Amino acid sequence: MRYGEKILNEFDPEKDLEIWPNKHKKDYIIKITLPEFTCLCPRSGYPDFATIYLEYIPNEWVVELKAIKLYINSFMNKNISHEDSINEIYDLLDRKLKPKWMKIVGDFNPRGNVHTVIEIDSNLVKKQ
Numbered sequence: 001m002r003y004g005e006k007i008l009n010e011f012d013p014e015k016d017l018e019i020w021p022n023k024h025k026k027d028y029i030i031k032i033t034l035p036e037f038t039c040l041c042p043r044s045g046y047p048d049f050a051t052i053y054l055e056y057i058p059n060e061w062v063v064e065l066k067a068i069k070l071y072i073n074s075f076m077n078k079n080i081s082h083e084d085s086i087n088e089i090y091d092l093l094d095r096k097l098k099p100k101w102m103k104i105v106g107d108f109n110p111r112g113n114v115h116t117v118i119e120i121d122s123n124l125v126k127k128q
Helices: 002-008 066-071 080-099
Strands: 020-023 028-039 048-059 061-063 101-108 117-121
Touching: 002 066, 002 101, 028 066, 048 080, 061 117, 066 080, 080 101, 080 117
Parallel strands: none
Antiparallel strands: 020 061, 028 048, 048 101, 101 117
């Protein structure tokens, strides 16, 4: 196994998703585009491709960019639906960063004449 495959295979977001203290008290938006998201269809095993758009207003924490890249790339060999993948990413980042506001969009490439966009905006999510 090559070093990149090993890192992605062993990536544990609970311990490996590095977050840093936010040094700024004013509100500002961080926008991250991740254009190479890949996961596997849970039914067929075919690959699904998407661009993930993440925007958030940090509170006390920001995500380290290499760590978010590794986390997103760790989905590469995971059998997971479009909806589940975006919800999993949102839930993890919401729990770890506790942002003032966050929006995540998964814009999946068309497959079989179907184009899917999954969007979660913390302003629209009811806290449970």
